Every structure is written in structure tokens, then in C-alpha cells.
Amino acid sequence: MPELPEVETLCRDLSQTILGRSFLGARAFWEKSLVLDDCRVEDAVGGKVTDVMRRGKFLSILLDNDFVLTIHLRMSGRIIAEKSEDGLDYERVRLIFSELNLKFCDMRKFGRVWLSKMNNYEKFTGIWKLGIEPLEKTDYKVLKGQKGIVKKVLLDQSVYAGIGNIYADEACFYAGIRPDTRIETLNDRELKRLFEGVKKALNQGIRNRGTSISDFHDAYGKSGKNQEVLFVYGRGKDDCLRCGASLKKGKLAGRTTVWCERCQK
DNA sequence: CGATAGACCTGTTTGC
DNA sequence: TGCAAACAGGTCTATC
Numbered sequence: 001m002p003e004l005p006e007v008e009t010l011c012r013d014l015s016q017t018i019l020g021r022s023f024l025g026a027r028a029f030w031e032k033s034l035v036l037d038d039c040r041v042e043d044a045v046g047g048k049v050t051d052v053m054r055r056g057k058f059l060s061i062l063l064d065n066d067f068v069l070t071i072h073l074r075m076s077g078r079i080i081a082e083k084s085e086d087g088l089d090y091e092r093v094r095l096i097f098s099e100l101n102l103k104f105c106d107m108r109k110f111g112r113v114w115l116s117k118m119n120n121y122e123k124f125t126g127i128w129k130l131g132i133e134p135l136e137k138t139d140y141k142v143l144k145g146q147k148g149i150v151k152k153v154l155l156d157q158s159v160y161a162g163i164g165n166i167y168a169d170e171a172c173f174y175a176g177i178r179p180d181t182r183i184e185t186l187n188d189r190e191l192k193r194l195f196e197g198v199k200k201a202l203n204q205g206i207r208n209r210g211t212s213i214s215d216f217h218d219a220y221g222k223s224g225k226n227q228e229v230l231f232v233y234g235r236g237k238d239d240c241l242r243c244g245a246s247l248k249k250g251k252l253a254g255r256t257t258v259w260c261e262r263c264q265k
Numbered sequence: 266c267g268a269t270a271g272a273c274c275t276g277t278t279t280g281c
Numbered sequence: 282t283g284c285a286a287a288c289a290g291g292t293c294t295a296t297c
Contacts, residue, residue, distance in 0.1 A: 074290085074292075075274090076291095107274080109274050126292090214290085
């Protein structure tokens with residue numbers, strides 16, 4: 001579910017709803033889902049939320065007592081923010097704030113919630129390894145000097161942070177570039193096109209409040225709309241919406257990949 | 266170095 | 282119909 005646009009949607013929702021609230025505690029219903037950086041949950045209790053920020057696919061909640069809660073949803077993670085005390089299906093961790101519960105639900109248990117001190121959270125969570133934010137002041141030149149097929153480079157979080165399988169395929173389609181092209185064979189104009197494709201795919205995802213394939217929800221439990229405007233992802237057996245040719249499906253960089261051989265050269 | 270398989274998990278879809 | 286294999290938005294580690 002969660003790539004940059006989905007996490008950004010969540011980040012904006014949470015900023016609206018938890019800024020200023022006090023952190024009152026946490027409960028882990030699945031041990032591994034909550035990871036403590038040499039501290040106890042009680043150490044962080046009492047801190048007020050000063051900021052909610054996204055980096056790549058990570059979401060961090062900053063407290064004014066020097067602690068940070070960081071969340072990565074991996075494949076099936078969700079966050080639901082609500083006052084209710086009721087448990088939810090697959091709820092793995094509950095973060096309790098004044099007048100609000102953040103329920104981290106994660107069927108497949110790959111996701112994580114980390115608690116650490118401000119000065120170590122990037123190292124503790126792995127955020128330090130991330131590359132550039134593709135939507136911030138930057139340009140296509142980051143792609144110069146990269147090696148390997150385009151799909152692999154786009155999925156590499158240490159190049160651009162936040163692109164996943166859906167938006168990588170959509171970006172290649174918008175750019176008119178085959179995802180199995182070796183990136184070192186692309187000229188500057190093509191690299192620029194690829195980068196513009198990445199931005200277009202991600203910005204559209206954000207505008208649509210995320211892609212809800214089997215069930216992405218924002219913090220209030222509502223679905224996004226981006227699945228309605230995908231050109232290639234998940235359409236391996238269908239025809240190209242632009243030219244009508246049958247789409248091609250294959251495995252690249254270990255992930256199912258779909259593209260149009262006529263529209264993408 | 267790179268590409269691939271296996272782990273981590275559970276649920277749903279596909280194919281024989 | 283039924284059951285097993287394949288697959289799912291991610292990422293880390295081991296192996297060849």
C-alpha cells in the first residue's frame with residue numbers, strides 16, 4: 001500500500017489531528033512491530049507533538065521531550081487515528097495520545113514503529129540511508145552515473161526516496177521509457193523525461209490522496225482515488241489506454257512490472 | 266560487482 | 282469444486 005504519495009497523505013492528515021497532543025503511552029499487540037532504541041515507552045510519555053514529517057516512505061512524529069516515533073508501513077501497514085478505544089483487525093501497535101489513539105494495523109507484520117531519541121532516530125530507523133526527495137528542489141542529474149536497469153534504479157531508496165512498484169511503473173509510462181532499459185544508455189533529454197515522469201506520477205498520487213489497490217486508507221479510514229488513473233500498474237492483462245496495444249508484463253528487479261512496448265521505447 | 270533467492274507474514278487470486 | 286501454488290504496495294540478508 002504505502003509509497004510516497006500514500007505516506008504523504010497520512011502525514012498531512014496526522015499533522016491536522018495530533019499536533020500539540022500529549023503522548024500518553026503505547027501498547028504492542030505484536031512484539032516485533034514496536035522497536036525501542038535502548039529506552040522504555042514510559043521515558044517518552046508526556047511529550048507533546050511538535051511536528052509530523054515524512055522522509056521517503058517513513059513517517060516521524062516529533063515530541064518536545066526529545067523523543068521521536070517513526071513508522072514504516074511496508075506492505076500492508078495502515079494507521080487509523082480515532083478516539084475510539086476499540087481494537088481493530090490486525091492492530092499491532094497502539095500509540096495513545098490525549099483524546100486520540102493512533103492504531104497501527106498491519107496484516108503481514110512487516111511494518112515497524114520505532115521509538116528513539118531525536119539525535120539517533122535517523123540511524124536507528126535507517127532513514128540516514130535514503131537518497132533525495134524526488135519532489136523537493138532537485139533535478140534529473142541524480143540519475144546520471146547510476147547503473148543498471150531503470151526499474152531497479154527507481155526502486156532504489158538511496159537514489160530517490162519514496163518510489164515503489166506502482167509509481168515506478170507509472171513514471172516509466174509517462175516518460176515513454178521501457179523499465180528494462182539500462183539507465184546508462186539514456187541521454188540527458190531522456191533522463192530528464194524520466195525524472196519528470198517520476199514527479200508527475202507522484203504528484204498525481206498525492207492529488208488523489210493515494211492509490212487504494214486492495215485497501216489503502218488515509219488516517220480517517222477513507223480510500224484514495226489514484227487507482228482509477230493508473231496506466232500500467234496492475235493492468236498486465238489489459239490493453240494500453242493510450243494506443244490500444246496489449247500491455248507487456250514481466251519480472252524486473254524482483255518485482256512484477258507492466259509496460260507498453262509501443263508507447264515506451 | 267550484480268542478479269537472484271530467501272526471510273519476514275497473512276490473505277487473496279489464479280491455475281490445473 | 283477444491284486445493285496448492287503464485288502473488289501482493291517493501292526491504293534486508295545470504296548466496297552464487
